[in-house]
Amino acid sequence: MKRILHLIIISLVGIYFLYGLSSTFLNTKGYNGADIIISAIVLVLVALFGGFLILLYGRTYSAEAIKARKQREANRKREQFDAESKVLGSRARQQLFNADLCIKVKHTAGLPIAEGAEIFVYRCTDKVIFERGQDTIELDINKVTDILIKTDVEIQKSWVSSAGGAIAGDNVFGSLGAIIGGRAKEKTSTVIEKYLIFAYEKNDGQKYISLEVTNEPNANLFNSNYYNLSNNERRFTSL
Structure with a gap:
């Protein structure tokens, strides 16, 4: 679910960037110098934000990132099991003894x-x-x-x-x-x-x-x- 939401946000940012870029080119004659500079700054910020989201997506959902996340989760569960299995009568201790x-x-x-x-x-x-x-x-x-x-x-x-x-x-x-x-x-x-x-x-x-x-x-x-x-x-x- 988080992965889909991330992709949706990237898509919306990309659409906004393209819309702003095309709007700026189509209305160049109606803009003065200050308007063009502001539009350019906004587009650059949007592009940087979009690039950051793409980079974050790659780091979060790459094969290496997923593997590392699964390993951390496995380590967390193992540590939790080790702690719970020391409690007499617990389900974890039952599992420990099979x-x-x-x-x-x-x-x-x-x-x-x-x-x-x-x-x-x-x-x-x-x-x-x-x-x-x-x-x-x-x-x-x-x-x-x-x-x-x-x-x-x-x-x-x-x-x-x-x-x-x-x-x-x-x-x-x-x-x-x-x-x-x-x-x-x-x-x-x-x-x-x-x-x-x-x-x-x-x-x-x-x-x-x-x-x-x-x-x-x-x-x-x-x-x-x-x-x-x-x-x-x-x-x-x-x-």
Whole structure:
């Protein structure tokens, strides 16, 4: 649009110059010396202005100018992206990780992060990334054996019914079983809490990462079907 407007202005200046020039020649007999000098000065100024516009147009819309402008814009966008990608949970940071989803939840157990701390969880095609503050923790999806959502009621029932009570409770979804199971007699709230649980293998053992996701509806988008865990290497266990 600016380019078209620039061309229109150049055209109008050119038309005005030609009109003034032809008018001066056609009416030479009607002009005195002072009129001719004034007309000549005006025409020179118009010609200079037109030349300036043509020069400006060339500098602005030449191939080199367009390339330089695109490069400056690309640099500006890259700098903006670099700044925004440092903000945890931002869209730019999702793009940086090549993640298609990010949720903000509370950490319960399984990560070297305080219980109850809010963290960001990114869903990537080949991994899950957990972030809080300066800590970025990656979980390779090939190590994941299951992803599920359980309520505190379900976890308490599993904990209570497990043989050995609190001793076996640590084996019910890892530390989450002991944490939730230990609250069974203390809980007075009727609110049902939900937990997103990642089960994965580490050092030939089963480990769990548990996140409280009661108020995060997108937590259910982290699931075994999305990651197609059935394609992971099958495990054989002798009892």
